Amino acid sequence: MKAFVMKEIGQVGLVEKPMPQPGPLDAVVRTTAALICTSDSHTVKGGIGPRENLTLGHEAVGTVHEVGSEVKDFRRGDRVLVGAITPDWGDLASQNGYPAQSGGPLGGFKFANSKDGVFAEYFHVNEADANLAKIPDTVSDEMAVYCADMLSTGFMGAENGDIPIGGTVAVLAQGPVGLMATAGAKLRGAGLVIGVESVPSRQELARAYGADEIVDFTKEDVVERVLELTQGQGVDTAIEALGANVTFQTAVKITKPGGTISNTGYYGEGEFVNIPRVEWGVGMADKTIATGLCPGGRLRMERLLRILEAKRLDPTQMTTHTFSFDDMERAFEVADKKLEDVVKVLITF
Amino acid sequence: MKAFVMKEIGQVGLVEKPMPQPGPLDAVVRTTAALICTSDSHTVKGGIGPRENLTLGHEAVGTVHEVGSEVKDFRRGDRVLVGAITPDWGDLASQNGYPAQSGGPLGGFKFANSKDGVFAEYFHVNEADANLAKIPDTVSDEMAVYCADMLSTGFMGAENGDIPIGGTVAVLAQGPVGLMATAGAKLRGAGLVIGVESVPSRQELARAYGADEIVDFTKEDVVERVLELTQGQGVDTAIEALGANVTFQTAVKITKPGGTISNTGYYGEGEFVNIPRVEWGVGMADKTIATGLCPGGRLRMERLLRILEAKRLDPTQMTTHTFSFDDMERAFEVADKKLEDVVKVLITF
Amino acid sequence: MKAFVMKEIGQVGLVEKPMPQPGPLDAVVRTTAALICTSDSHTVKGGIGPRENLTLGHEAVGTVHEVGSEVKDFRRGDRVLVGAITPDWGDLASQNGYPAQSGGPLGGFKFANSKDGVFAEYFHVNEADANLAKIPDTVSDEMAVYCADMLSTGFMGAENGDIPIGGTVAVLAQGPVGLMATAGAKLRGAGLVIGVESVPSRQELARAYGADEIVDFTKEDVVERVLELTQGQGVDTAIEALGANVTFQTAVKITKPGGTISNTGYYGEGEFVNIPRVEWGVGMADKTIATGLCPGGRLRMERLLRILEAKRLDPTQMTTHTFSFDDMERAFEVADKKLEDVVKVLITF
Amino acid sequence: MKAFVMKEIGQVGLVEKPMPQPGPLDAVVRTTAALICTSDSHTVKGGIGPRENLTLGHEAVGTVHEVGSEVKDFRRGDRVLVGAITPDWGDLASQNGYPAQSGGPLGGFKFANSKDGVFAEYFHVNEADANLAKIPDTVSDEMAVYCADMLSTGFMGAENGDIPIGGTVAVLAQGPVGLMATAGAKLRGAGLVIGVESVPSRQELARAYGADEIVDFTKEDVVERVLELTQGQGVDTAIEALGANVTFQTAVKITKPGGTISNTGYYGEGEFVNIPRVEWGVGMADKTIATGLCPGGRLRMERLLRILEAKRLDPTQMTTHTFSFDDMERAFEVADKKLEDVVKVLITF
Structure with missing residues (x-):
């Protein structure tokens, strides 16, 4: 599959990668829409240290492609939203009320950090039952994707x-x-x-x-x-x-x-x-x-989706640019260099 | 001055009463608009026990008529809102975070309860600096009066x-x-x-x-x-x-x-x-x-007025009836008997 | 293995049962000490409806006997405390801050309710990394077991x-x-x-x-x-x-x-x-x-154990009776009928 | 009366001052015990700017000497504790839950700041009913005085x-x-x-x-x-x-x-x-x-006194030095220069 990666500090590009595989509690999602975030630029500049061919991106929606054997509430084909933060829910920090800090400071922030991100045709989600949320029919992918980080943070x-x-x-x-x-x-x-x-x-x-x-x-x-x-x-x-x-x-x-x-x-x-x-x-x-880090998890995402479903807010007014995933390099350049009065860049797949 | 009172349980009417006088921290307000509340009916039916010639009403706005010697922030002529609950701010319950309970359970509820209410040409307000709030120019009396109890509760x-x-x-x-x-x-x-x-x-x-x-x-x-x-x-x-x-x-x-x-x-x-x-x-x-009792006090009222000033809400959609104070008896009947799909009855002075 | 069960409403006794088996995230614990709770009596009287040969008990400590393939922090031989409530940590109620309500109202209360309890030579614990806590050397089993329910509730x-x-x-x-x-x-x-x-x-x-x-x-x-x-x-x-x-x-x-x-x-x-x-x-x-239900989970248990380690409190003053597991029937009778000024009955294994 | 003042930045000494007079809501207290605080040294060094003959001190107990006409709950002779912070209870900051910030940032801190402090034979207390607390018979002055600032902060x-x-x-x-x-x-x-x-x-x-x-x-x-x-x-x-x-x-x-x-x-x-x-x-x-500033007020002081009454704590273990008010200059020197392993210096009157 294709993935948009940070090859090394300062270098990005599309590469081929193997498909991710789900563990028993996990899911693999086929990406349908994603957003570029300022954090992606921070990461490329070395904000979290050197990385080699790390897939970027943490804001995405998609459809479930495959689920692990223990996943109960989701199945292939479900339209789903995934929070930018995907906590380990049994961790002591989660038990303490701070799931974003599970696995250590900012440890819930796994995408494009401790594992590959979402700028790829498919991506992996840990604890699928706890970290995926179904997208209501009345909410488009282009709207729902804003919940992952922008609305939540x-x-x-x-x-x-x-x-x-x-x-x-x-x-x-x-x-x-x-x-x-x-x-x-x-x-x-x-x-x-x-x-x-x-x-x-x-x-x-x-x-x-x-x-x-x-x-x-x-x-x-x-x-x-x-x-x-x-x-x-x-x-x-x-x-x-x-x-x-x-x-x-x-x-x-x-x-x-x-x-x-x-x-x-x-x-x-x-x-x-x-x-x-x-x-x-x-x-x-x-x-x-x-202070805080973007709250993640299924309950949070369900609540944010409800805000969109009730039409309290239209986040797509922030979408100043749309590119297809094939044009990801140009898309990233626009976002990274803050060209053309950019606010948010939407990627379609 | 004229006042609309509960003469005894079950009996209401307009009577003449002497003008209230402010103590050193207090104010007397000339009423410009008021609302009838279901609680007024409860009171007349004996909900708080027998009373003799008690002036009814606890939702009102007006202009400051007179202030006590220690009042600093208000003066004659100011357009003001008064919360239905007018706490004693030094009381232990207030120090504990529950000013509505100052002076005993529900003790902040003084109007038409432990003292005369606001259905009168003038009414008395304790601790004026702490219990009055100036009404912004862009908010009408007819809107502001909803803050006293309806918005707050x-x-x-x-x-x-x-x-x-x-x-x-x-x-x-x-x-x-x-x-x-x-x-x-x-x-x-x-x-x-x-x-x-x-x-x-x-x-x-x-x-x-x-x-x-x-x-x-x-x-x-x-x-x-x-x-x-x-x-x-x-x-x-x-x-x-x-x-x-x-x-x-x-x-x-x-x-x-x-x-x-x-x-x-x-x-x-x-x-x-x-x-x-x-x-x-x-x-x-x-x-x-x-649970709780309608929060009162200047800070609360200022915040509620800000909601109206920012046009987050128009409470006057609830005003189904308007009467002048002279027609108070008919006004009360409409509210009390829930005639004509009544929601709220506004009284003008 | 031996287990003390509710055979049907009103009937208890020791029976033979097969050993529990851990799933990938779970553990099986060999019981070393347990306490009888009033809830056990409620259950026997039919408080949660009819049950057949349900193992009773929800307050216990022991040593880890076996862990599932995904368990990271515990291994055979560890002295452990288990909360009476063993939540599903990824559940929406847990994400909402109420793990005791995971899986539905009171759903975290699994022992002697939705699965076999702890009055047995061995018992099963779900999500071992999140629901077990190591007992410090300075805290005895007889003390630690009080954390499971009594201290927590x-x-x-x-x-x-x-x-x-x-x-x-x-x-x-x-x-x-x-x-x-x-x-x-x-x-x-x-x-x-x-x-x-x-x-x-x-x-x-x-x-x-x-x-x-x-x-x-x-x-x-x-x-x-x-x-x-x-x-x-x-x-x-x-x-x-x-x-x-x-x-x-x-x-x-x-x-x-x-x-x-x-x-x-x-x-x-x-x-x-x-x-x-x-x-x-x-x-x-x-x-x-x-209101609430006894909080469970590893973090809670670790904090309660710290109270004992710091000698803020000695719960064993409540232990009025001690029986070996072989005398479980008499032990239960004493607790159930509140004989001999009983407060808590400790069971040793 | 005698008062221990900051004559100017860097200079302290005992002087004669006129007796304070209570307003209608206020009290004048005859000092019986006081404690020196590090803040007193900060003040003398210019921490709050220049002052002329400002009486120092904010930790004291005493007996009521005189009350204003509107004071209800206290009378001459009552043994009383006064918090270091004496809020204006009707102020917007108090209504907002932060009485220590009434009258502006840190505005509840009046003693030895915006008015004369307590290192004097008599001192003035605003809103006596809300800022005094009776000392239980079983609590000595030497203990109670620690509530004013040390326990509260x-x-x-x-x-x-x-x-x-x-x-x-x-x-x-x-x-x-x-x-x-x-x-x-x-x-x-x-x-x-x-x-x-x-x-x-x-x-x-x-x-x-x-x-x-x-x-x-x-x-x-x-x-x-x-x-x-x-x-x-x-x-x-x-x-x-x-x-x-x-x-x-x-x-x-x-x-x-x-x-x-x-x-x-x-x-x-x-x-x-x-x-x-x-x-x-x-x-x-x-x-x-x-963050915060020492909470004051009657309710706070009553609660702190209850801690002493219940013998949860003995603050007098911190009293390393005791001086009579006549030796105030030496007392201040010991505290100010942190001589002789000083922790707290008690002043008796």
Whole structure:
């Protein structure tokens, strides 16, 4: 079968690979749609260290091709969604309520990390009964595939932020995760959602997904403007959706005492992520910093699919580009170099 | 000034009363709009015991008429909303996180209970800085007045229900509190909201406020139908919004193990509210029963007003009738006897 | 091998059974110590319906006899503890945070319920890596076996009760689960623990496990006395540890507004468990009713063993009787008929 | 009356001041015992900026000398404890669940900050009914005074740390707050408490208050040793009780994915508090950072007093020095310069 791999750090390409085989609890899925993620670029640049011919990609849907002998709820032909994170459900971290951390820190993140990813004609899924979800007939593959990571991670930013009904929220950066954090904040009942973003097309998407106000950091001071919009109090919840030290610091500064900084960003460089001491109340202002990794698993995916089924949200507005898997190299280039105002690139198979 | 009172059990009418006077921390508000609540009927029927010439009503907005010497943030002329519950904020129950219970069980419920209510030309508010909220210019009195009790109580039903994003919710009865619980469930990100109701006009409102499915208990078995809609699992959250033993029992039956029954209903009769033993998992199915009284206070009201300001919701669709305060007796009759498909009756001053 | 079974409703006895076999993820454990539980009596009386030659028992420790091909962390000879509840960790209920409810309501309760129990020379454990825990050298079998159900259930009563540091707690009934709820309340930092009990030997144990006050319901009115001990406020948390309608009602009555009634009891009869309407604040006093089934799993067991290793608690004070497995019939009679001031009966193998 | 003040940055001394007067809701307390806190030294060094003749001190007990006209529950002669933090209970931050942040960040911290402190013969308390607590007869002044800050802050470290029963905890630094965090961890039911400390006398106190293991950072690598003690997993909860960047970083490193870093420390210098990026799981390891300021208020103080009344803990083991108020200058020198293995200095009046 064909697979799109990281040949070595900095080098990608389509190669031939053998078909994956399922263990007794597992499944092999035939891919029908996938999305490229910024993390794929991080990985190619060496973010998780060197790899040789590792298949990339962690956002995909497909149809079940084969299941292991112990799989009960799925069979060949089922249309399925797979979360980007596929936990080991019996692991101690899962028992502790953090399945994304099963098998060690970030250990639930297996695709394109500890095993081959989903940019291939077929891919392998561990614990199929627990990590696959059937896609309802009314939800297209092109929509469902957004649940795997974008909805799950973005919404997590909102959920971890402990937003009260009618609360105030700022979402720092309106890339795809930030946009879904914005949508998530609205879904949790925020009364004021402030999107921080400078790119006009993303500002527009932010408004479409629920931002009541846009703050352009190239034109105004974010801290000043957010305080102004909140009568000097700061927001109940600031969601970091970029993974940059400066955005993280802004998040701490604009959060009110007793509020929550909810991190979704991946920090790729530097020894430290820096908390601004004074604005953190010298450690005593009850400003909680919450973090997390994209929640995975069948229950999560079923719940996200229900959001789409109920038409609460249309994530396909983020699909700026569509390529067939044969054009994967060009597709990756567009996503990687952020060409043509790209937001998300959809791959069809 | 004129006040609409419960003269004795079963008897209401307009009477003359002296103007209220503010203590040092208090305010007197000139009423501009009010809503009649089912609780007013309960009270007149003796639900809280005998009273003599007690002014009724607990849902109102107005303008500040006079403030006490220690009040800092409000002054004469401010357009203000007052929660139905006006807690004593220093009380031990408030310090414990339950201000509605300050001064004893349900003690935050002062209006038309431990003191005169709001169906009067003027009414008194304790701890004005903590219990008043300014109404934004873009929100009308007719909208804002719904925050006092309807939004606060209905949303509480959703909040106490601990609804996960994409979760399944059933709201039992679509009176005004149930309708706002339905809206609240949607605001918390439910993926499936089931409204249980038999009256066509209320079914229609339920759909408008976010119910994805309607179950008519006069035509189908609620337990069977809800299980069917949830693939046999039951809902994550069942919200009781009627205050009847039978609805409460249904709520327990349709909730999945690990789910929450969230009560908003007032139970007016009987020695017991009955938990069905077997469907409660003989006490061991992790089905939590949460309850509460309408949250009050300035912060709550400010947050609810923000929901209206952001146009997340238009509660005035529930206003089926409008009367001037002079016609209060007829207004009360319509509400009390549930005439003319009444949902909520607005009183203008 | 020998097994102690329920032959039919009302009939028990030792019989010969074939050895259990492990599936690929499972283990077979050779039993070294077990405890008899009140639930065993319920089962024999028909509490879960008719059964034929079902092996009884769910509290046991032993050594690993055999493991399946996929088991990684355990091998023959390991001294192990097994929780009374052995969840399916990939199930949707487990993913939802309620592993005890995996496979349906109370579905994690497999031993002596949906499969043979532990009163046998050998017993089978599903998902061995996730459901076994190694016993530290410093903890004896006779101590460790108390973790399986007594510590796990009793402590759960305290944990679900959301006890604040310095809070007030009442534990209704001081049987073994109640005693461990008492110990659990102290372990969570309660400032006042009130044990309700009439049997002198159990009162004494209650004091030893942390009860600051004892209320004897045969000599005084429990509601009155608890209110007196809490300056009229009621307790932050009332833990029901008997499973009787009357005790449950008392629990609701003695809990303060904003407090929690935490249920550990199994209700074996009647159509309803009754909430006293008025003392529940007519549904509006913010009195939460929490419930649960004994948490199981390796992480839980490891944490409970750590409590014993750190000598926070000695559960063997509850062992009033010890029998060898050959005398199982007499042992069961003592426990079942509550002879000789029995608290817990230990079985050695 | 006599008061011990910060005359200017770096200068302290006893001076004469006029008696404080209570407003209608307030009280004036005659001091009977007080404790010196490290924060007093921070303040004198300019930690909160310049002040002129500001009375120092925030940990005290006494007897009520005078109450305002609206005070209901206290009267002259009552033995009372006052929390170091005396919130404004009607403030929006209090309504939001963070009374310590009322009136702005850290605004509940009034004593020796926004008004005169307690190192005086008399001191003023705002909202007396909500901020005073009666001391039970069985609790001495010398014990009760530890509740004001030491127990409240130290226990908060444990409470915010979300410690599971049987969980693993490390407390970094065993000064008085760290010692009470150690005691708090044990009170919450930790199964393993690791105290990090190098001073032998403090190590000994740590063991007395519940540390199961001591790690001496001058002799071993803290991260390595804690990982070893937790089988390579890291702790469920790390409590920072020093307020130093290096300790904070260690706390992040030794916490398991899904665990909590609970901060009690005051960070006095530097632009940033630094989160180690990689060990924080590049922002994705579900390691929450919780913070807070000493909780105050009557309910909190009553609960802490109950802990002392029930003899769960004897804080006076920390009293290494006692001086009369007349010797305040020498007392302050001992505390400030950390002479003679000082832990806490008690002042009698």
